[in-house]
Amino acid sequence: MAVADFVVVANRLPVDRIEGPNGEEEWRTSPGGLVAALEPMMRSAHGAWVGWPGQADLELEPFEIGGIDLIPVTLSAQEVAEYYEGFANDTIWPLYHDVIAPPQYHREWWEAYVVVNRRFAEAAASAVAKDGTVWVHDYQLQLVPQMVRELRPDVTIGYFHHIPFPAHGLYAQLPWRDQVLRGLLGADVIGFQRAQDATYFLTAVRRRLRYEVKGSAVSVPSGPGETRTAVARAFPISIDTAPYIELAARPEVQARAAEIRESLGNPARILLGVDRLDYTKGIGHRIKAYGELLAAGRLHVEDVTLVQVASPSRERVDAYAHLRDEIELAVSRINGDTDTVGHTAIRYLHQGYPREEMVALYLAADVMLVTALRDGMNLVAKEYIATRADNRGVLVLSEFTGAADELRQAVRVNPHDIEGLKDAIMEAVHMPPREQGRRMRALRKRVLENDVDAWSSSFLRALDEVHPR
Ligand code: GDG
Secondary structure (H helix, E strand, O other): OOOEEEEEEEEEOOEEEEEOOOOOEEEEEOOOHHHHHHHHHHHHOOEEEEEEOOOOOOOOOOEEEOOEEEEEOOOOHHHHHHHHHHHHHHHHHHHHOOOOOOOOOOHHHHHHHHHHHHHHHHHHHHHEEEEEEEEEEOHHHOOHHHHHHHHOOOOEEEEEOOOOOOOHHHHOOOOOHHHHHHHHOOOOEEEEOOHHHHHHHHHHHHHHHOOOEEOOEEEEEEEOOEEEEEEEEEOOOOOOHHHHHHHHHOHHHHHHHHHHHHHOOOOOEEEEEEEEOOHHHOHHHHHHHHHHHHHOOOOOOOOEEEEEEEEOOOOOOHHHHHHHHHHHHHHHHHHHHHOOOOOOOEEEEOOOOOHHHHHHHHHHOOEEEEOOOOEOOOHHHHHHHHHOOOOOOEEEEEOOEOHHHHOOOOEEEOOOOHHHHHHHHHHHHOOOHHHHHHHHHHHHHHHHHOOHHHHHHHHHHHHHHHOOO
């Protein structure tokens, strides 16, 4: 494997394994925003991507796809259980999302996390060229920045945190709180979704490690009497808008949107939720509020349908299995109480769909409900806006999402306040077209001007300022 000037490190490689026509193994790039944002620069700067191929015990040689060198990291089944499902998704994920579910603290999980983070760091350190750049992504790999720095002091290191960073009172629960802060501070630039996340991180650094913090700059000890600067600030992530705009303009996608409305019995209003089935997304709060509106007769099943796409997620983690039971019980109670033969209150879809179908759903939806209890950004909100070329449609948006900092013209809600959520749904359902247009134009301007390219460029610019290459 040739050395690369620019190396991305993320838990997953940006590819999915598929079976070819004759049963042979093939890889296809997954349509994530991150690959799209980084692809041009990965090609021009001779880039490599270090990540797990998504299956336990798979030992693969590096391979190339679409001009990007992929460097697979092998994880054993036990490491998947302890590092990924355990420490990442059952310790850090709930702790960093304000303990909506109780975080589990297990010393074996932490040990696996350290071992696996070292494996990723070693792969990155051997792939990166002299004076190159390593960009580490997300909460599964918080120790990697420091580990790469120890192995390769010549390289520039960036880290982006896709999920929230919690207030100090919560963060302090983590038995390994100091190690994690030191791990992150190995980066030259530590990027967060919201200004608030960066502030919480800097507070933890000051309180736990007693390092000097001035504005967004931290003085990190780097040798006897020496310090280096690490910068922590917000870089709100966005979407690759082009494919959403393009799909939304296709006649066949528009025809599909019309067909969806038809097949739901032509309700006057379609409400939509699109989430991974995750306890952070506030799906239960949304369904409760909607169910109460139907029960009280403020909404009628002939006039409205809520389409809820809940794509399967982390099904081997107990909290997710319980959540699924809870949501499915709530949905079937409401449907049982309210449905008629021709109309359903909630069309619940526990499935993943191709992007074309998602865009058709966005086009069909008069109201988009994003009611997360905590969410780093929430890209679904931005995707919905990108598809609304006619400036129609209403976004109901939780103030606990990163997106709420930017999308000021949405109907804002506190999802814990069920009465407030009900009023917000009613406001959205009855919003006059002129008011929809006024808000949607402003929202579209914001999303189209700040797309994922703007995000990655601003992060890389900050990296250049701290550590000129
Ligand atoms: C994390 C942070 C942050 C969902 N179901 C289907 C499907 N999706 C797509 C959506 C969207 C993406 O998955 C979900 O992104 P979100 O941002 O909404 O949420 P997380 O997965 O929790 O992502 C989050 C993000 O990282 C980026 O930094 O915004 O806060 O939690 O793109 O459209 N896509 C398709 N079929 C589905 O069934 N094709």
